[in-house]
Every structure is written in structure tokens, then in C-alpha cells.
Amino acid sequence: MAIMTQNSVDLLAPSNVANPYPAVAELRETDPVHWHEQWGGWILTRYDDVVAALRNVDGLKSERMRNYAASRESLGREVSSGVVTREILSRWLSFSDPPVHTRLRLLVNKAFTPKTIAALDHRIAQICASLLDDLADREQFDLIADYTYLLPVTVIAEMLGVPASDEKLFKQWSQDIMLVIFMALGASDRHERAEAGLSEMASYLRDIIEMRRKEPRDDLITYLVRAEEEGDRLTIDEVVATCTVLLFGGHETTTNLIANGVFALLDNPDQLSLLTADPGLMPRAVEEMLRYDGPVRGFLRWADEPINIRDKVVAPGDRVLVLVDGANRDPAVFEQPDRLDITRFPNRHVEFGHGIHHCLGAPLARLETPIAIRLLFDRFPKLHRAEQGAGDWHETLLSRSMKSFPVRV
Amino acid sequence: MTAVYDGDDAGSVLEVDAELCVGSTLCTQLAPGVFALGEDGRATTVGDPRKWPDLVQEAEDNCPTAAIRYRPQSR
Numbered sequence: 001m002a003i004m005t006q007n008s009v010d011l012l013a014p015s016n017v018a019n020p021y022p023a024v025a026e027l028r029e030t031d032p033v034h035w036h037e038q039w040g041g042w043i044l045t046r047y048d049d050v051v052a053a054l055r056n057v058d059g060l061k062s063e064r065m066r067n068y069a070a071s072r073e074s075l076g077r078e079v080s081s082g083v084v085t086r087e088i089l090s091r092w093l094s095f096s097d098p099p100v101h102t103r104l105r106l107l108v109n110k111a112f113t114p115k116t117i118a119a120l121d122h123r124i125a126q127i128c129a130s131l132l133d134d135l136a137d138r139e140q141f142d143l144i145a146d147y148t149y150l151l152p153v154t155v156i157a158e159m160l161g162v163p164a165s166d167e168k169l170f171k172q173w174s175q176d177i178m179l180v181i182f183m184a185l186g187a188s189d190r191h192e193r194a195e196a197g198l199s200e201m202a203s204y205l206r207d208i209i210e211m212r213r214k215e216p217r218d219d220l221i222t223y224l225v226r227a228e229e230e231g232d233r234l235t236i237d238e239v240v241a242t243c244t245v246l247l248f249g250g251h252e253t254t255t256n257l258i259a260n261g262v263f264a265l266l267d268n269p270d271q272l273s274l275l276t277a278d279p280g281l282m283p284r285a286v287e288e289m290l291r292y293d294g295p296v297r298g299f300l301r302w303a304d305e306p307i308n309i310r311d312k313v314v315a316p317g318d319r320v321l322v323l324v325d326g327a328n329r330d331p332a333v334f335e336q337p338d339r340l341d342i343t344r345f346p347n348r349h350v351e352f353g354h355g356i357h358h359c360l361g362a363p364l365a366r367l368e369t370p371i372a373i374r375l376l377f378d379r380f381p382k383l384h385r386a387e388q389g390a391g392d393w394h395e396t397l398l399s400r401s402m403k404s405f406p407v408r409v
Numbered sequence: 410m411t412a413v414y415d416g417d418d419a420g421s422v423l424e425v426d427a428e429l430c431v432g433s434t435l436c437t438q439l440a441p442g443v444f445a446l447g448e449d450g451r452a453t454t455v456g457d458p459r460k461w462p463d464l465v466q467e468a469e470d471n472c473p474t475a476a477i478r479y480r481p482q483s484r
Contacts, residue, residue, distance in 0.1 A: 051450070055432060055450045102438060105435070106435070106438065106471075109435060110470060110471055112473070113470060113471060113473060113475075114473075114474075114475045115470060115475070346428060348428075352431070353431075354431050354432060354450075355431070355432045355433065355434070355450070356432075356433060356434050358431045358433045358473055359473075360473070362473055362474070363473065363474075363475075
């Protein structure tokens with residue numbers, strides 16, 4: 001049930017955290033270009049507007065730190081993010097605009113293409129099997145802490161060239177960083193925690209960067225270090241920032257894609273049966289998981305010029321929440337959008353975004369997810385939820401992620 | 410599918426699958442003589458790939474959704 005107060009939806013009301021889709025549907029139907037007074041920005045929920053916004057690279061910018069500070073000041077509100085946070089996040093691919101973004105994206109892109117990633121399939125299956133072996137004696141476990149977190153973080157750690165055994169460190173830092181990235185508006189200490197998390201992660205990576213200068217290896221950090229040494233391709237700060245975005249982005253979202261996907265399948269046993277009976281449906285099933293309850297709810301943009309969207313005018317400096325979980329359930333595009341249909345085709349969801357910032361890790365996520373889910377249900381065909389209810393969701397604006405997901409075998 | 414330059418003597422085929430294309434602009438950056446973004450925000454072919462075969466190969470290798478299919482010789 002949406003809670004509307006003075007024309008503003010309470011985006012983080014418990015009911016909207018448990019299930020955001022009804023409130024999103026109400027916005028999409030009644031006010032598709034919605035000015036949210038309390039949050040201080042526009043919210044787009046229709047598919048056409050979402051795609052147009054993501055394509056509008058000239059009018060809507062991704063550079064988040066300078067724009068965030070400017071928009072806070074123009075609204076007369078405090079600028080709360082720390083120095084390290086601004087230094088690092090301002091160099092993230094996802095928060096950069098051309099030409100900086102173009103240069104960074106071209107540099108790292110080939111490491112993540114479908115062709116390159118395909119070579120990881122055996123290793124991914126090996127990691128899954130090993131994680132499932134560790135759960136052999138358990139009657140109950142946390143699908144996230146014990147499986148869907150450990151798989152992607154191990155994969156990205158190996159790609160980057162950081163010890164996967166440090167995964168507990170990465171987890172702590174990611175939990176802190178995500179409070180700012182995914183906008184946990186209710187966490188009053190989120191800026192301090194993100195500052196600490198990013199500082200420690202950066203310091204850790206700087207140590208490894210120095211080690212790779214002396215002793216290069218066949219990993220992504222070495223590749224980036226070499227590019228920096230070649231001069232003019234990227235700065236050392238960009239190496240550090242790029243490593244942090246790959247480390248954070250390389251697992252946080254995939255963890256939740258797999259977990260949310262399993263949650264949706266367990267909630268829709270007819271669909272799970274379909275998938276079990278016909279494993280060939282898995283690619284379509286994964287696309288449907290991305291659409292139906294994907295890990296990313298939306299993206300932030302800042303208007304660089306006046307933009308007409310329907311009957312509204314977005315002013316320069318305004319921030320815009322491009323809500324993909326509104327677009328992904330737009331009845332103008334998807335039949336029975338609130339239904340999980342693993343056979344759905346075509347499925348032009350925008351969960352990975354669209355345009356120049358289309359998710360770098362999409363091919364990797366599309367490889368890890370089918371393997372992780374197939375092997376999980378092969379090993380535990382009777383897997384079911386340990387608790388009933390709507391699920392234990394983080395209170396964030398931009399992500400759809402559970403704190404824990406207890407399951408029984 | 411968008412097909413171009415197929416069936417000629419050299420037998421070169423270049424296709425961009427409009428269903429898969431997400432307008433990442435990686436191809437238009439790497440091979441601007443060959444690819445451009447159409448009105449619908451998706452890549453389309455605007456030039457002869459035989460002039461820049463290495464760049465077209467780079468574009469195919471870099472496409473995040475494997476939407477480009479390039480065969481310098483179809484047989």
C-alpha cells in the first residue's frame with residue numbers, strides 16, 4: 001500500500017521496503033514524472049521515459065559527487081559525504097560522463113565481454129560445487145552469506161587478483177559503501193561508514209597495486225597498473241577507483257540477483273517446476289528474474305539543461321531517479337507485468353541499464369546466475385524458505401537486496 | 410537483424426542484432442566509419458567494414474551483448 005503524504009510517497013516506508021511494486025505502480029499510473037518534495041528530485045517510472053532518460057547522455061549526467069554537492073546546496077541542505085568518498089566515487093565509471101567515462105570504459109570493457117567471460121564457466125561451476133560441498137551437512141543455511149555472496153565475490157576477487165580469502169573484509173566494506181551507493185536514507189551514519197569503508201578498501205588496493213608494479217601477474221589489477229604506467233591512459237587515482245568499483249560492483253549486485261531469483265522461484269513453485277522439468281528455459285528464466293525483481297531499482301542522474309518530459313520541465317541541477325523497477329513492470333511493454341513468467345520472450349527489461357552505462361558486468365552476471373541456480377537446485381532439490389513473510393530487505397532506495405535469506409534443504 | 414555487405418564476391422557479412430543492441434556506443438566509438446547510433450538509439454551500419462576490418466573486429470569483440478556478427482568472408 002502506498003503511503004502518500006502531501007503528494008510525496010514515503011519511499012522507505014516498511015511496506016514499500018517489503019514490496020515496492022504497488023507504490024511504484026501507483027506513481028507510474030498517476031504521476032509518471034513525479035517531483036518528490038521530501039527527497040528533492042524527480043522520479044521516472046514509465047519504460048519509455050526511463051529508456052529516453054538513459055539515452056539522454058547530453059541532458060542527464062551521471063557525475064554524482066559534484067552534482068550531488070551542488071544540488072544539496074541549491075536545496076539548502078547539508079553536503080554530507082566525506083572527502084575520500086568524493087575522491088573515489090567521482091572516478092567511478094558509473095558516476096562519470098564522457099569523455100572520462102569513454103576512456104575508462106574502453107580500457108576495461110574487453111575483460112568483461114561475453115567472449116572473454118565464457119572462459120570462466122568451469123571455474124564458476126567449481127566454486128559453486130565447493131560452496132555446496134561446504135553445506136552438505138546443513139539442514140538450514142543463509143542463502144546469501146553461505147552461497148550467493150561467496151560465489152560472485154570469489155569470482156571478481158580472482159579476476160582482479162586479490163585474495164578471495166579476504167572476502168570478510170570486502171563484505172564489511174561493501175555493506176558500508178552500499179549505504180551511500182544504494183541510498184539507505186534511513187541510516188543516519190551512512191556517510192561516515194561509507195567514508196571508512198572506501199578509505200580502507202582503497203588503502204588495501206593501493207598495497208596490492210604496489211605489489212603488482214614490482215611483480216606483475218596475469219590479473220586485472222596488473223593490467224590496469226600497466227595501462228597507468230604506459231602514461232596518459234589513466235591516473236593512479238583512477239586505477240584505485242576502478243578497482244573499487246569492480247570489487248564492489250562485481251559482486252554486490254550479482255549476489256542479490258541470484259538470491260532474489262531464488263526467492264522468486266520459491267515464491268512461484270509452478271515456475272520452479274517448469275524450470276526443473278526443462279533446464280533449457282534457464283536463459284529466459286534469468287532474464288525474467290532480472291525483470292521481475294532484479295537487484296538494482298534505479299539510477300541517479302542530474303539534469304544539465306532544461307528537459308521536457310511529458311508535461312513537466314526538469315530544471316538544470318535537478319536530480320532524477322530513473323526507476324528501472326517501474327520500467328520493468330510497465331504494462332505498456334510487458335503483459336501481466338506482475339507475474340513471474342520464466343518463458344517470457346522477448347524480454348526487453350532495463351535491469352542492466354541502457355546506453356553508455358549499460359552494466360559492464362552483465363555478461364558475467366548472465367554466466368554466474370544460471371550456473372549458481374542450476375547447481376543449487378541439483379544439490380538441494382527440496383530447497384525451501386525457512387521463514388515465511390515478505391523477506392528481510394535492506395532499506396535502500398536504489399537496490400533490492402535482502403539482509404539474509406534463511407533456507408532449509 | 411540488420412544485414413549489410415553480404416553476398417558480394419569477397420563474401421563479407423556484418424550484422425547488428427537490433428533486439429540485442431543496448432546502445433552502449435562501444436562500436437560507434439571504435440569504428441565510427443562503420444557504425445552509428447540510429448534514431449531508435451540502436452547501432453546501425455553506415456559504412457563498408459572492408460575498409461577497417463581490424464576496427465570492426467574490435468567492435469564485435471567489445472559489444473557487451475554480442476549483438477555484432479562479423480564474418481570477413483562468409484565462406
